[in-house]
Amino acid sequence: MKKLINDPENVVREALEGIALAHVDQVKVALEPFVIYRADAPVQGKVALVSGGGSGHEPMHGGFVGYGMLDAACPGAVFTSPTPDQMLEATKLVNGGQGVLHIVKNYTGDVLNFEMAADLARAEGIEVEAVVTNDDVAVQDSLWTAGRRGVGVTVLAEKICGAAAQEGRSLKEVADLCRKVNDKGRSMGMALTSCVVPHVGKPTFDIGDDEMEIGIGIHGEPGRRRVKLAPADEIVEMLAEPILSDLPFKQGDSVLAFVNSMGGTPLIELYIVYRKLHEILTKHGITVARNLVGPYITSLEMAGTSITLLKLDDDMTKLWDAPVKTPGLRWGM
Amino acid sequence: MKKLINDPENVVREALEGIALAHVDQVKVALEPFVIYRADAPVQGKVALVSGGGSGHEPMHGGFVGYGMLDAACPGAVFTSPTPDQMLEATKLVNGGQGVLHIVKNYTGDVLNFEMAADLARAEGIEVEAVVTNDDVAVQDSLWTAGRRGVGVTVLAEKICGAAAQEGRSLKEVADLCRKVNDKGRSMGMALTSCVVPHVGKPTFDIGDDEMEIGIGIHGEPGRRRVKLAPADEIVEMLAEPILSDLPFKQGDSVLAFVNSMGGTPLIELYIVYRKLHEILTKHGITVARNLVGPYITSLEMAGTSITLLKLDDDMTKLWDAPVKTPGLRWGM
Numbered sequence: 001m002k003k004l005i006n007d008p009e010n011v012v013r014e015a016l017e018g019i020a021l022a023h024v025d026q027v028k029v030a031l032e033p034f035v036i037y038r039a040d041a042p043v044q045g046k047v048a049l050v051s052g053g054g055s056g057h058e059p060m061h062g063g064f065v066g067y068g069m070l071d072a073a074c075p076g077a078v079f080t081s082p083t084p085d086q087m088l089e090a091t092k093l094v095n096g097g098q099g100v101l102h103i104v105k106n107y108t109g110d111v112l113n114f115e116m117a118a119d120l121a122r123a124e125g126i127e128v129e130a131v132v133t134n135d136d137v138a139v140q141d142s143l144w145t146a147g148r149r150g151v152g153v154t155v156l157a158e159k160i161c162g163a164a165a166q167e168g169r170s171l172k173e174v175a176d177l178c179r180k181v182n183d184k185g186r187s188m189g190m191a192l193t194s195c196v197v198p199h200v201g202k203p204t205f206d207i208g209d210d211e212m213e214i215g216i217g218i219h220g221e222p223g224r225r226r227v228k229l230a231p232a233d234e235i236v237e238m239l240a241e242p243i244l245s246d247l248p249f250k251q252g253d254s255v256l257a258f259v260n261s262m263g264g265t266p267l268i269e270l271y272i273v274y275r276k277l278h279e280i281l282t283k284h285g286i287t288v289a290r291n292l293v294g295p296y297i298t299s300l301e302m303a304g305t306s307i308t309l310l311k312l313d314d315d316m317t318k319l320w321d322a323p324v325k326t327p328g329l330r331w332g333m
Numbered sequence: 334m335k336k337l338i339n340d341p342e343n344v345v346r347e348a349l350e351g352i353a354l355a356h357v358d359q360v361k362v363a364l365e366p367f368v369i370y371r372a373d374a375p376v377q378g379k380v381a382l383v384s385g386g387g388s389g390h391e392p393m394h395g396g397f398v399g400y401g402m403l404d405a406a407c408p409g410a411v412f413t414s415p416t417p418d419q420m421l422e423a424t425k426l427v428n429g430g431q432g433v434l435h436i437v438k439n440y441t442g443d444v445l446n447f448e449m450a451a452d453l454a455r456a457e458g459i460e461v462e463a464v465v466t467n468d469d470v471a472v473q474d475s476l477w478t479a480g481r482r483g484v485g486v487t488v489l490a491e492k493i494c495g496a497a498a499q500e501g502r503s504l505k506e507v508a509d510l511c512r513k514v515n516d517k518g519r520s521m522g523m524a525l526t527s528c529v530v531p532h533v534g535k536p537t538f539d540i541g542d543d544e545m546e547i548g549i550g551i552h553g554e555p556g557r558r559r560v561k562l563a564p565a566d567e568i569v570e571m572l573a574e575p576i577l578s579d580l581p582f583k584q585g586d587s588v589l590a591f592v593n594s595m596g597g598t599p600l601i602e603l604y605i606v607y608r609k610l611h612e613i614l615t616k617h618g619i620t621v622a623r624n625l626v627g628p629y630i631t632s633l634e635m636a637g638t639s640i641t642l643l644k645l646d647d648d649m650t651k652l653w654d655a656p657v658k659t660p661g662l663r664w665g666m
Binding site for chain 1: 335336337338339340344345347348349350351352354355388389391392396411525526542545562564565566568596597598599600601602603604605606607608611621624626628631633634636637638658663664665666
């Protein structure tokens with residue numbers, strides 16, 4: 001296992017300590033239990049947003065804590081759900097009196113633990129709503145999921161809903177908006193290589209030198225099919241077609257096109273993917289009004305890409321453009 | 334070779350087309366010859382900054398074109414110097430009447446080609462100055478370099494000098510500042526794995542499963558030594574010590590600490606590196622006044638990291654903090 005780590009058991013703790021040192025003006029880190037939260041939390045009079053999930057997907061979620069996005073993130077062990085006590089602690093740390101929204105990717109452990117944390121928080125008098133993202137069109141039910149997996153749309157929901165909370169919308173409004181973003185977003189990913197979970201020490205799955213997995217999950221869960229390597233343009237078609245037909249996206253739609261690296265794929269390749277995606281969307285009469293290209297929801301060092309399309313309206317577009325200041329996403333300030 | 338590409342010969346052109354589509358509000362791309370330049374170029378009355386080098390190091394340099402940083406970048410083939418005609422074309426495209434600064438990483442081909450381009454531009458009446466960066470303390474002379482290689486400090490010089498040009502300083506002032514940034518910055522990198530240049534199709538170098546290369550160059554050039562794998566904290570010591578003793582950095586210094594991914598190393602590991610680096614600097618009585626953590630000068634999908642330290646003064650700190658809006662680095666706007 002070739003990694004820049006010390007003891008595999010300390011990967012998350014040591015990374016959190018690094019994050020706290022690097023972004024001291026933006027975030028604070030609690031170590032018992034692990035929570036990354038806004039340095040100025042709780043922000044009184046604002047709905048608070050909490051997300052979380054297994055580590056290994058950085059910058060998601062901890063890198064999205066800050067002005068205009070999340071108030072807190074709960075990092076679990078690598079590829080492992082955080083625990084209810086982390087989620088409860090995060091909820092209490094950031095509660096500013098207007099309620100807390102939990103944004104939860106659809107993995108069974110995450111969903112159950114966030115439900116338990118929400119119940120515990122409500123018992124302490126905090127109003128909590130939860131929205132589960134499930135935008136991955138690749139497969140119905142998966143290794144750790146009943147229904148569809150939550151993937152790239154989570155990043156977009158956290159940005160858009162974070163902006164809505166920042167401008168003072170109510171818990172119900174922010175939660176409804178989050179459901180809408182999830183409803184209007186679809187994703188699919190693929191992998192060229194596996195990744196190695198530090199405390200496991202060997203690749204999550206085996207894949208031949210001439211093979212790729214279409215429809216991969218962000219923890220290496222099986223996708224739709226294992227096929228021979230193909231040129232990038234063909235791969236983009238394999239991802240775009242199921243996404244487009246699922247919503248379905250239609251001529252005249254305006255979308256945010258998000259091309260994500262699974263971690264090990266260089267930026268130069270992502271732009272080749274984006275080029276073809278833009279061509280396909282244009283051919284369908286779909287306008288790419290906004291885009292995001294880079295590693296935002298990763299799977300450690302896995303080589304591969306995922307595509308997320310979000311059908312925009314004027315409100316979502318305005319909220320996307322609003323200022324954001326987090327370690328992982330920043331503009332306007 | 335597992336890559337998201339089409340024809341290896343078209344990698345750079347197709348990526349440039351993707352960049353042009355993704356960042357249409359910020360940059361324009363010329364394809365004959367390849368130049369990425371500010372959408373609002375030439376900015377009249379401002380010194381213009383041009384850099385360039387082989388592709389495969391993204392976001393450097395093309396991702397640093399925009400307000401407050403570079404006016405143009407010349408991307409060569411992967412790991413290959415751009416040509417003088419690219420550099421001349423870039424210089425002419427962005428010349429706003431106050432002269433053009435070429436920022437050149439110290440690789441023999443890059444230096445010669447930028448010299449030729451500067452002569453040609455001067456013959457057309459454009460004032461040109463050039464600064465060569467050579468911050469890599471690992472080795473004296475290398476595979477493609479006489480003297481020390483130019484690496485991470487180039488990113489910092491482009492940001493700081495871009496801000497100086499943006500606020501209206503003269504060509505001489507910006508060039509002197511660039512020399513100062515280079516003089517006050519030192520770097521060293523290491524690799525756990527090689528990378529594969531698309532048109533070569535096989536790893537640039539062989540390295541054992543239990544080995545790493547300390548002092549690696551950004552094109553896989555040999556470093557100081559090939560050693561057995563070690564914990565991250567020991568690796569950080571192996572990189573930090575030669576950097577600290579070279580300038581030398583001293584108790585009471587204020588530095589910008591830049592922890593860079595070579596491409597394939599995930600963010601979670603970079604923060605483990607940053608944690609140890611911060612501890613070492615603190616132990617030496619050195620204040621980390623600013624930092625940058627992420628993949629900014631990469632070597633395709635190579636796993637590894639590099640550390641750059643820059644001794645700051647008030648002017649450099651103010652220029653670092655100034656607004657920047659590029660695809661690869663953005664804050665304050």
